[in-house]
Amino acid sequence: MTSTARQAEADQVSAAFHVALTQIGVETTAEALSLWAEVPAAQRAATASSWLRRAITLVMSKRRMSRDLARAYYRLARALQTGTTVADPYHPEPSHVTLGDLRREFAALAGTYSPPAPRPVGEAATAERGEASPTPSTEPDDASSDGSTAPLADDVEAELDDEPEDWERILVEELEGLREEEERIEREAEDELRVVLDALGSQNLDRRVSQVDDQQPARDADRQRDEAHQQAGAQQAAAASRVAMNGGRSTTWNHMKRDRRALGYVRLSRTGTPCGWCAMLISRGPVYKSRESATFNDGDKFHDNCHCYAMPVFSRQQYGASELFALNREYEALWPEVTKGHAGKSALTVWRRFIRQKQRERQKAAALAARQATTTAQEA
Numbered sequence: 001m002t003s004t005a006r007q008a009e010a011d012q013v014s015a016a017f018h019v020a021l022t023q024i025g026v027e028t029t030a031e032a033l034s035l036w037a038e039v040p041a042a043q044r045a046a047t048a049s050s051w052l053r054r055a056i057t058l059v060m061s062k063r064r065m066s067r068d069l070a071r072a073y074y075r076l077a078r079a080l081q082t083g084t085t086v087a088d089p090y091h092p093e094p095s096h097v098t099l100g101d102l103r104r105e106f107a108a109l110a111g112t113y114s115p116p117a118p119r120p121v122g123e124a125a126t127a128e129r130g131e132a133s134p135t136p137s138t139e140p141d142d143a144s145s146d147g148s149t150a151p152l153a154d155d156v157e158a159e160l161d162d163e164p165e166d167w168e169r170i171l172v173e174e175l176e177g178l179r180e181e182e183e184r185i186e187r188e189a190e191d192e193l194r195v196v197l198d199a200l201g202s203q204n205l206d207r208r209v210s211q212v213d214d215q216q217p218a219r220d221a222d223r224q225r226d227e228a229h230q231q232a233g234a235q236q237a238a239a240a241s242r243v244a245m246n247g248g249r250s251t252t253w254n255h256m257k258r259d260r261r262a263l264g265y266v267r268l269s270r271t272g273t274p275c276g277w278c279a280m281l282i283s284r285g286p287v288y289k290s291r292e293s294a295t296f297n298d299g300d301k302f303h304d305n306c307h308c309y310a311m312p313v314f315s316r317q318q319y320g321a322s323e324l325f326a327l328n329r330e331y332e333a334l335w336p337e338v339t340k341g342h343a344g345k346s347a348l349t350v351w352r353r354f355i356r357q358k359q360r361e362r363q364k365a366a367a368l369a370a371r372q373a374t375t376t377a378q379e380a
């Protein structure tokens with residue numbers, strides 16, 4: 001496999017990771033709202049404790065899913081970018097694995113990822129960067145994996161068994177202190193979750209309902225209580241989703257910080273319409289470990305309803321070669337122009353105003369194009 005093909009697959013893997021992580025967030029939001037629906041606006045004290053306990057269990061289980069996903073992503077991405085991978089601290093491994101092992105591990109967790117299609121030996125890679133090759137119609141090979149991951153469909157197994165690169169031996173390297181740090185982070189995450197869910201859920205609802213005027217008509221008071229319940233529910237669900245997704249984000253971050261082969265990270269937006277603060281982080285481009293700690297650590301900060309993540313960078317060429325970083329390169333070029341003559345909070349204020357205006361213009365242009373397309377179709 002050529003370096004171009006490896007970069008294309010690495011881009012595909014990163015995109016699949018972000019989609020799968022976002023899906024975990026969406027599922028967490030939906031299930032958190034469903035659980036919240038069982039908390040009545042009245043008689044809250046009798047149900048608040050039970051709700052909080054069940055909500056914490058829900059979110060931490062989703063967080064574990066996102067951690068497993070991120071670990072599999074990092075292991076495969078590192079192998080594609082460097083030819084080596086890192087050990088899973090929770091499962092003893094031999095000193096070497098195959099690329100097929102890592103592809104299988106990730107594909108079992110990221111539903112949108114398809115391993116590369118088999119090609120005759122010596123055939124040049126022709127797939128467009130970032131696009132998955134079509135799935136071939138082949139029968140499964142007799143060779144099997146070591147059984148460490150969930151079984152895949154026969155056609156995917158055939159792809160992995162027939163692809164020559166799948167048998168490439170990948171050196172497994174240990175990251176010292178990784179498991180201990182992850183366990184510490186998880187304890188802190190559960191403590192944070194207990195605080196934010198109570199504050200944004202139960203306490204938030206209590207405060208909002210206490211502001212409802214009981215002297216007004218009962219219909220109006222009931223409507224306001226329902227609105228208070230919905231608003232508190234939306235806020236606690238957004239926090240639940242963030243904490244669940246942060247399991248994957250923090251796992252990637254923790255690996256990257258401890259990995260001597262990782263140079264740093266790039267902040268990526270899933271939607272392409274980040275808030276002003278995230279857009280500022282995106283405009284920094286690659287943030288290397290040599291940067292001052294405050295600037296570097298900004299990459300591990302995420303707000304409720306945030307759709308960003310920090311992608312590890314393993315070479316200085318990676319940033320310029322990948323289409324995933326197109327928005328980063330655009331914002332990186334715009335930042336000095338937009339913020340010229342400003343610094344600190346003033347620069348961020350100007351930048352946020354610019355980003356909001358730019359996004360509004362793009363939304364208007366997209367809406368106009370959609371209307372014109374509809375009109376043309378109707379006339380035809």
